[in-house]
Amino acid sequence: MVVSAVAGPVERSALLPARARELFRGGLVTPTAGWCDGFAQANLVVVPRDWAFELLLFAQRNPKPCPVLAVLDAGEVSGPVLGDGDVRTDLPLYSLYREGEAAGTRQDVLDVWQNDFVTFALGCSFTFEAALQEAGIPVAHIDQGVNVPMYRTNRPCEPAGRLSGPLVVSMRPIPADRVADAVRITSRYPAVHGAPVHVGAPGELGIRDLSAPDYGDAVQIPAGHLPVFWACGVTPQAAVLESGVPVAIGHAPGHMLVTDAPNWRYQVP
Incomplete structure (x- = not known):
């Protein structure tokens, strides 16, 4: 449409x-x-x-x-x-x-x-993206016109009764010299996932290929940018599945x- x-x-x-x-x-x-x-x-x-x-x-x-x-x-x-x-x-x-x-x-x-x-x-986490942009920090999936990339990780969530499942994260590539700013800005929004859970080294989260997200679309990662990962609200859907x-x-x-x-x-x- x-x-x-x-x-x-x-x-x-x-x-x-x-x-x-x-x-x-x-x-x-x-x-x-x-x-x-x-x-x-x-x-x-x-x-x-x-x-x-x-x-x-x-x-x-x-x-x-x-x-x-x-x-x-x-x-x-x-x-x-x-x-x-x-x-x-x-x-x-x-x-x-x-x-x-x-x-x-x-x-x-x-x-x-x-x-x-x-x-x-x-x-x-879409809620804090405007604050990142206002600070001059690019948001790749918006700039590239695609859906945000999301990944299932190797980190288990704390189970609750019959519900259990892995942590899901969203990823935004951030210029290396602005990562500290991105952490500071997003930490002010704890009700919408807050600060990142991981920076760089996707393998430590069990993510083998950033170009193959489990949900959403891959984004181009420019030179000098680091992949930064935020907790994602798709996590309970992964638990529902599991x-x-x-x-x-x-x-x-x-x-x-x-x-x-x-x-x-x-x-x-």
Whole structure:
């Protein structure tokens, strides 16, 4: 679907969240990095009520990849930080999981929605990317017009009941002389993953090939840049897969829930 009104990055960044959600509800499928400047984006994971406590405990034990922004009651489709949004229709693309297997993507989840579903909105690192750009630090996937690269690592998360799985990270190549600045800037956003978990040496995370991400798209890494890794909100979806949750829904990686919450709400001094 082509939407001429949001043809370029300037137009997309200037949109209000309600308008972006309207476009996604209307069928626009696109990664959301660089959209709705000034407003936080969120990861989405939805599980049956029978699994909700374990997911909440998993998030509490693994706050870096799973910072909780909001939890909706069973069956609710809108609530805190969502404005007039509907979690069943207002993301550009969803991932569906059944019995520990990926069951494809879809543009809405109306046909699979259950009244016992509990929705978790988790902080997303797209929220701090504007602060990086304002400081003159390039964000490669935005500049190159692709989805952010994400990787499963060899680091296990702390399990919670039936839920267990690996840490997933997102990667942004940062000029070597700006890595300390990137750490300082992102550390001010603990509710949206905060400071990086690793710098350089992808092999130490069990990542063999940066050009072959598990989710998203590869980015070009210019000379003089280091790969910098942040905890990623796809982590609970990896746990859903590994743990055999009967049915679950997540955002398709990189296709986030654009919220009405301003970025500054998640920034600390």
